[in-house]
Amino acid sequence: MAVCTVYTIQTLNSTCSISKPNKTHLGFHQKQVVFYRTSKKIKKQSTITCTAANEKTVVIGLAADSGCGKSTFMRRLTNVFGGAAEPPKGGNPDSNTLISDMTTVICLDDYHSLDRTGRKKEGVTALDPKANDFDLMYEQVKAIKEGIAVDKPIYNHVSGLLDPPELIKPPKILVIEGLHPMFDQRVRDLLDFSIYLDISNDVKFAWKIQRDMAERGHSLESIKASIEARKPDFDAYIDPQKQYADAVIEVLPTQLIPGDNEGKVLRVRLIMKEGVKYFNPVYLFDEGSTINWIPCGRKLTCSYPGIKFSYGPDTYFGHEVSVLEMDGQFDRLDELIYVESHLSNISTKFYGEVTQQMLKLSDFPGSNNGTGLFQTIVGLKIRDLYEQLIAAKAAAPLQATKA
Numbered sequence: 161m162a163v164c165t166v167y168t169i170q171t172l173n174s175t176c177s178i179s180k181p182n183k184t185h186l187g188f189h190q191k192q193v194v195f196y197r198t199s200k201k202i203k204k205q206s207t208i209t210c211t212a213a214n215e216k217t218v219v220i221g222l223a224a225d226s227g228c229g230k231s232t233f234m235r236r237l238t239n240v241f242g243g244a245a246e247p248p249k250g251g252n253p254d255s256n257t258l259i260s261d262m263t264t265v266i267c268l269d270d271y272h273s274l275d276r277t278g279r280k281k282e283g284v285t286a287l288d289p290k291a292n293d294f295d296l297m298y299e300q301v302k303a304i305k306e307g308i309a310v311d312k313p314i315y316n317h318v319s320g321l322l323d324p325p326e327l328i329k330p331p332k333i334l335v336i337e338g339l340h341p342m343f344d345q346r347v348r349d350l351l352d353f354s355i356y357l358d359i360s361n362d363v364k365f366a367w368k369i370q371r372d373m374a375e376r377g378h379s380l381e382s383i384k385a386s387i388e389a390r391k392p393d394f395d396a397y398i399d400p401q402k403q404y405a406d407a408v409i410e411v412l413p414t415q416l417i418p419g420d421n422e423g424k425v426l427r428v429r430l431i432m433k434e435g436v437k438y439f440n441p442v443y444l445f446d447e448g449s450t451i452n453w454i455p456c457g458r459k460l461t462c463s464y465p466g467i468k469f470s471y472g473p474d475t476y477f478g479h480e481v482s483v484l485e486m487d488g489q490f491d492r493l494d495e496l497i498y499v500e501s502h503l504s505n506i507s508t509k510f511y512g513e514v515t516q517q518m519l520k521l522s523d524f525p526g527s528n529n530g531t532g533l534f535q536t537i538v539g540l541k542i543r544d545l546y547e548q549l550i551a552a553k554a555a556a557p558l559q560a561t562k563a
């Protein structure tokens with residue numbers, strides 16, 4: 161990203177934004193520069209940031225209910241791109257934003273139009289579209305995608321209030337995570353790739369108990385009541401978004417232990433849409449075949465109840481998909497290399513990269529099962545998609561500027 165003064169706007173095929181103290185950020189394309197210059201709307205003290213067309217922001221959407229592992233997934237994803245993800249420096253300590261060298265993750269809770277008291281007064285949950293400002297969400301995600309900085313509101317989860325906005329500059333990759341990234345068609349159409357974390361009720365309950373009882377001191381009864389209270393709106397507004405996702409990570413109780421609902425051993429399915437540009441689904445052994453594989457034996461240590469992989473074609477909400485499934489958990493993470501070497505299209509840059517990533521983040525929840533494995537693979541696929549998109553934009557800069 162190049163920072164220019166008003167007298168040196170020479171960049172071709174760029175989108176620029178003007179930043180003035182206490183003023184909204186204005187965006188314009190290179191051809192409009194003449195208009196602004198002749199109309200003297202640009203003052204000497206303005207800062208003009210120009211983003212070359214091939215640097216434009218790639219936008220990823222991640223949808224899930226609260227407490228379903230979005231933050232954990234985000235930490236795995238940003239780690240794939242390297243560098244630590246931190247809240248904006250010197251900003252609001254309760255900011256929900258995480259920034260690293262390549263990525264900015266914004267939480268869509270920041271687009272709640274009603275604060276905690278407002279929702280109570282209106283009798284709506286945060287999942288209800290009425291409690292969210294989709295017009296602003298669309299305008300701001302669109303602006304960032306075009307290389308224009310925005311002043312995004314902040315929803316403060318500590319106070320339950322809407323705090324003064326924070327400046328979000330266009331990153332290389334913007335991740336919008338939260339309850340509604342695919343709800344509004346205008347926002348959905350801005351996404352270059354979308355993911356839905358589909359956690360079954362039993363597992364969601366087990367994870368909520370683990371976090372909210374152990375870490376937040378909530379009672380079992382209050383956790384049950386909160387899940388029940390959210391369920392109608394979850395079913396109406398959040399769950400239907402999975403039909404639009406390019407990849408769904410579905411987390412279910414294991415089938416290896418009959419009647420198990422503890423949520424400790426998990427069956428995880430990675431559902432990958434066919435025909436998505438720059439995204440080739442992962443496969444096991446033979447693309448398009450139906451495979452069942454129990455890798456336990458000489459090369460993989462498995463204690464009870466073992467590990468089972470499945471792979472094959474299927475349909476999901478009328479779309480052709482490939483599904484990779486893992487039931488069970490790893491005893492020894494270093495042996496994951498055996499499984500990795502049988503998977504194809506995983507978009508690694510070197511042999512064993514999935515295993516290396518999993519070992520590096522082995523203390524993250526889900527590192528010994530399909531949640532961690534598939535989140536890592538999706539992270540690598542997003543890196544690959546980003547690199548392909550940027551290469552395509554660099555090859556056709558004029559076209560990208562007009563889009």
Ligand SMILES: Nc1ncnc2c1ncn2[C@@H]1O[C@H](COP(=O)(O)OP(=O)(O)OP(=O)(O)O)[C@@H](O)[C@H]1O
Binds near residue numbers: 224225227229370
């Ligand atoms: N893959 C996993 N395996 C086991 N437990 C998990 C996994 N992912 C998340 N959890 C549990 O769920 C809790 C919530 O995870 P996380 O904070 O990542 O979710 P979230 O969707 O970001 O939540 P929120 O929206 O409420 O902030 C964690 O504290 C952890 O206990």
Ligand SMILES: O=C(CO)[C@H](O)[C@H](O)COP(=O)(O)O
Binds near residue numbers: 269320
């Ligand atoms: O579903 C949620 C998304 O994280 C939260 O419940 C919602 O954002 C409201 O937050 P809070 O409970 O802190 O007022």
